[in-house]
């Protein structure tokens with residue numbers, strides 16, 4: 001038994017680590033082009049939600065005062081959480097100039113927003 005233990009020895013591995021310095025990394029704003037650059041410029045200007053992806057709070061949502069949904073396109077897919085405890089979302093397409101009523105009774109209207 002003693003010879004068996006002496007035959008196997010514990011092998012230790014050494015790990016080499018080094019720090020990575022990010023001093024040579026360029027500013028992403030200098031390398032970005034196109035839509036990404038416009039998004040970064042909007043964020044620099046203080047607009048942290050340039051594409052309006054955040055959840056909007058519903059207003060009264062009546063036919064005369066519909067919920068305003070911004071869009072730079074002719075149509076936009078909108079999801080309505082009809083009740084606070086709802087486990088599903090009512091999806092519908094909104095088109096410019098055609099206010100639409102959700103199944104829960106709230107009205108939605110697409111409003112034009114200048115593109116980023």
Ligand SMILES: [Zn+2]
Pocket residue numbers: 080081082090102103104105106
């Ligand atoms: Zn709804």
